[in-house]
Every structure is written in C-alpha cells, then in structure tokens.
Amino acid sequence: MSFPPSTPRPIGNTPVDQAMAGAREIAVEFSERDTPFGCEADVLAQFQRLNGEVDRIRYGMLPALARMEATGALLEEGGQRSVQAWITHQWGTSPAEANTLATLARALHKQQLPLVEEAFQTSVLSLGEACAIATSTEKATAEWAKVLETADEGFRAQRPSVEGFRARLEYGLIAYKHERPQTSVRQLRDATKWFVARLDPDKADRDYDEVFEKRGAQFSPTFESGFLLRMWGPGADNELIQAALKAYTQPYGPENAAMPKHERVYDAMMRIFETALGHRECAKAPQALATLNITVPLKRLLGDGAAEPAVTEDGVVIPDQMVSRLTPDSWLRRFVTDEEGRTLLDVGRKYRCAPDPVRQAAGFKKPYCEWHQGCDMPRSWSQYDHIVPFSHGGVTSSDNMQVLCATHNRLKHRLQTKVNRQIWEHHHAQNRQDTETSGDGEGEPAPPTAF
Ligand SMILES: [Zn+2]
Structure with missing residues (x-):
C-alpha cells in the first residue's frame, strides 16, 4: 500500500525561522554523530542542555497564548476557545500535557507564580516541573477557595486567604526543589500533598471521608465457575492492605521466582483469609506480622492540626483519624530530631520492640531511592x-x-567495580613501566635495591 504524496511542511522565512533552522541543523548533526567510546557522559549533558533550550522556547510562547485566550483572539484567529485545545491541535500533544501547559500559561499571564517564573529562568525548574507546580498549586488553591467559601468568619480570620494559600504553597515547593535538585515531577506532586496537609490540616481527613463514602468490594461470579473481586477505597487504607499482603507473601525464592505477581497477591490474600478463619475463636490472636511504618510528629499525635502530617516511609500522607485508630495496636518508637525536624538526633530506646531501628533511622524522611541523579522508586x-x-x-x-x-x-556496584578495575589497571601499568625501566622480568615490581 502507498500513501498519496504529501506536501512538504511549509518553512517560514522570518529571522526566527532562519535562526532556528540553523540551530536545528547543527543540533541534529550532533545527535546523529557516532558517540566516541568514553564520551557518553558529555553527549548526555549536551542532550540535556538542548532539551533545556527547547523547553525555554516553548515556555516563552505560553504567556502570549494565555493573553490571546483572554482577549478572544485565540478563538477568532486560531479557531480554538482555550489554550489547551489550541495546543492539543496545533502542537499535537496529548490533552493531559496540553492541560498542564495551559494551566502554567494562565498562571504566568496573571503573574500568579513569580517564584516559579524566577526558578525556571535560573534553570532550577524544567518546563515539566514548572507545569507540575502550576497544576498542583492551581488544583489545591481552587479547593481551598471552596473550603473558605463554606467556612465561618472565625475560621477565615485564622487561615490564609486564597492568594496567601497559593503563595505559601508555591514558596514551599520551590524551596523543596532548591533543597533537593534531583526531585522529579512525581516527587513534587507528593510534596504538594504534604504541604497542603500543613496549610489545610483537615484535608487528609476530608479526602479520606469522601473516598471512604464511596468504598466497596464486589464479588461477581464468572462463566468459568470462578469469581472476580473488585475493591475500591481510600489510598490510606490501601497502605494497610499492602502492608498486610507483604507480610503474607512468601519470600521471593527459587521455587516461586517464575510466579507472576498477581498469583502471589492472590495466594497472600487466601493466606490472610485462612488465618482469619483459623483464629476466629482464639482469645489471643497471633502476633502482628504486618508492618507499616508511619512517622507521626508528636505535636500532631497530641492533636495539633498545624503540625507536620503523619506519613508512611514512602511519604504518603496518613489522615489523623487513621493514626488514632492504629495507635493503640502499634509499636511506638521515639525519634528525636532538631527543631526543624530534619536531622535525626536520637532514636529512642524501644518502647515496645519496633523492628530494625537502624534501618528505620537510616530511612528517616527519605521516601525514595537516594540515587544522586534522582529516582522515583519508593x-x-x-x-x-x-x-x-x-x-x-x-x-x-x-x-x-x-x-x-x-x-x-546494582549500578553503584558496577561503577565501583569499574573504578576498582581502573585503579588496578593503572597500578599494573605503573608496575609494568617500573619493571620495564628497571630492565627486570615480568610481574612483581622491582625492589628499589635492585639498582
Ligand atoms: Zn533508584
């Protein structure tokens, strides 16, 4: 089959077109070149800078698009009512990507995010990160506006205004990124939840209630005389379920290495049900096997809603109502930190024996893999x-x-081995040189007394 001949893409003739075509030619030529052995790191660094330039160019167009949307010119001349529709159709992006770009465009046009603007201009933020901050900030601020609308005078007097809320959230996220330059878009989203939990202390509980209201589990029979289980509910409950499943999943070994994950999850669930049946009549149920590590600032535990929220080791915010439900049956361990709660000063003697204090202390406030170039693995x-x-x-x-x-x-060890090998190769080369100049035989370096 063949396609009808297509007309070539029109190439403009403005100074911008000319300059871009020239730059593109050099950049593409660079990218197509064979990478000489050992130069991969330089090539990757160049790619990163190139992508940064592309980001800057796209970013530069955004405020003007939002302005044209506001004046109606985007519809009259561009045929689309909104920035996201125009970007979806003209740039060929996914609607989701167009949406985040449009949100950033409007925020820049209205000058609502001055710190994001500054951070992007100084290369602290990428375009994707600026979009993520704009989108999360917009969503949380809109929700805060609704909370304020329904709240009474007293509440409103004590809490930040809509503008204040936006500014504080923006400030928090930019500070977070400055502190951890390798933070990814996903981690920024998680951080937003954490900051919002501080600015709007009841949010985690409200979200929990809202999703909990719509919770459910449904068994349906299938034609093959089997069944299908669907279950849905709040994310904080999922943390509990996952901890229980982990405790009842057989250790990964040679006998189940080939078993797919969904089968292992099924088996773990059956084990949980069997255990529940087996111990229904017991006065004392077996020792808790499942572990879910939650860090709760003492103030929060004592009811101060403005204190930092409780989080799992992966940084998932846990609502207060769940913390108070779990506390009576939990192992407690005291962590003493500095005033900002950043540095761990002391891990308390065990209250009731909590598992592996060294690891818990090592992972304090580190919800992700700590690879120095960034990583999203919880x-x-x-x-x-x-x-x-x-x-x-x-x-x-x-x-x-x-x-x-x-x-x-694995990568760390591979790189370490490479470095060790280089040290040894260098060492051996040095030895060979020494032995050659000394005119001695092979292998061992010649002792200085041989001269
Ligand atoms: Zn990693």
Whole structure:
C-alpha cells in the first residue's frame, strides 16, 4: 500500500525561522554523530542542555497564548476557545500535557507564580516541573477557595486567604526543589500533598471521608465457575492492605521466582483469609506480622492540626483519624530530631520492640531511592545499602546506610567495580613501566635495591 504524496511542511522565512533552522541543523548533526567510546557522559549533558533550550522556547510562547485566550483572539484567529485545545491541535500533544501547559500559561499571564517564573529562568525548574507546580498549586488553591467559601468568619480570620494559600504553597515547593535538585515531577506532586496537609490540616481527613463514602468490594461470579473481586477505597487504607499482603507473601525464592505477581497477591490474600478463619475463636490472636511504618510528629499525635502530617516511609500522607485508630495496636518508637525536624538526633530506646531501628533511622524522611541523579522508586521497594561497603570496613549504622532501589544498587556496584578495575589497571601499568625501566622480568615490581 502507498500513501498519496504529501506536501512538504511549509518553512517560514522570518529571522526566527532562519535562526532556528540553523540551530536545528547543527543540533541534529550532533545527535546523529557516532558517540566516541568514553564520551557518553558529555553527549548526555549536551542532550540535556538542548532539551533545556527547547523547553525555554516553548515556555516563552505560553504567556502570549494565555493573553490571546483572554482577549478572544485565540478563538477568532486560531479557531480554538482555550489554550489547551489550541495546543492539543496545533502542537499535537496529548490533552493531559496540553492541560498542564495551559494551566502554567494562565498562571504566568496573571503573574500568579513569580517564584516559579524566577526558578525556571535560573534553570532550577524544567518546563515539566514548572507545569507540575502550576497544576498542583492551581488544583489545591481552587479547593481551598471552596473550603473558605463554606467556612465561618472565625475560621477565615485564622487561615490564609486564597492568594496567601497559593503563595505559601508555591514558596514551599520551590524551596523543596532548591533543597533537593534531583526531585522529579512525581516527587513534587507528593510534596504538594504534604504541604497542603500543613496549610489545610483537615484535608487528609476530608479526602479520606469522601473516598471512604464511596468504598466497596464486589464479588461477581464468572462463566468459568470462578469469581472476580473488585475493591475500591481510600489510598490510606490501601497502605494497610499492602502492608498486610507483604507480610503474607512468601519470600521471593527459587521455587516461586517464575510466579507472576498477581498469583502471589492472590495466594497472600487466601493466606490472610485462612488465618482469619483459623483464629476466629482464639482469645489471643497471633502476633502482628504486618508492618507499616508511619512517622507521626508528636505535636500532631497530641492533636495539633498545624503540625507536620503523619506519613508512611514512602511519604504518603496518613489522615489523623487513621493514626488514632492504629495507635493503640502499634509499636511506638521515639525519634528525636532538631527543631526543624530534619536531622535525626536520637532514636529512642524501644518502647515496645519496633523492628530494625537502624534501618528505620537510616530511612528517616527519605521516601525514595537516594540515587544522586534522582529516582522515583519508593523506599518500601528499595534496599538499604552500605555507603562504605561492609567488605571495606563499613559499619551497619544509620550514618552509613542509604536507600537505593535494586537498579541503582546494582549500578553503584558496577561503577565501583569499574573504578576498582581502573585503579588496578593503572597500578599494573605503573608496575609494568617500573619493571620495564628497571630492565627486570615480568610481574612483581622491582625492589628499589635492585639498582
Ligand atoms: Zn533508584
């Protein structure tokens, strides 16, 4: 089959077109070149800078698009009522991407996010990150506006205004990014939830209630005389379910290595049900096997809604009502931190024995794999790695442990091996040189007394 001949894309003749065509030619020529061995890092760095330039060009167009949307020119001349519709059709992006670009465009046009503007201009933020912050900020601020609308005078007097809420959230997220430059878009979204939980202390509880209202589990029979189970509910409940499933999932070994995940989950659920049936009549149920580590600031536990929210080790915000429900049956361990709650000063002696305090301390406030170039793998799926390897005298203390996912754990060791090999190769080369100049035989370096 053949397609009808297409007309070539029109190329404009303005100074912008000319300059872009020239730059593009050089950039594409660079990208197509064979990468000389050992130059991959430089090529990747160049790619990153190129992408940054493309980002800047797209970013530069956004405020004007929002302005044309506001004046109606986008509809009259561009045929689309909204920025997202125009971008979807003219740039050929997905509607989701167009939406985040349009949200950023309007925020820039209305000058609502001055810190995002500054951070983008100084390359602290990428375009994707600026979009993510604009979208999360817009969504949370709109919800806050609704909360204020229905609240009474007293509440409104104590809480930030809509503008104040937006500014504080923006400030928090930009500060977060400054502090952790490798933070990804996904991590910025999680951080937004954390900041919103501080600005709007009841939000986590409200969200929980709202989703809980629509909770459900449904068994339906299938034609093959089997069944299908669907279950839905709040994310915080899912944290509990996952912890229980993890406790009842057989350790990964050679006998179940080939078993797909959905089968292992099914087996774990059946084990949970069997255990429940087996212990229905017991006066004392078996020891809790499942572990879900939740860090709750003491103030929050004591009811101060303005304190930092409770989070799981993966940084998922846990609503207060769930914390108070779980506390009576939980193991408690006291963590003493500095005033800002950032640095861990002391891990309390066990209250009731909590599992593995060294690892808990090592993972304090680190919800993701700590790979220095950034990584989204949650802590509960990652491994604890000795920074100075055990074999090199590294000790098992929280100072010498870091959270790394499986990929980055392996990569770290591969790179380490490469460095070690280079050191040895250099060492051997040095030896050969020494032995050659000394005119001695092979292998061992010649002792200085040989001269
Ligand atoms: Zn990783």
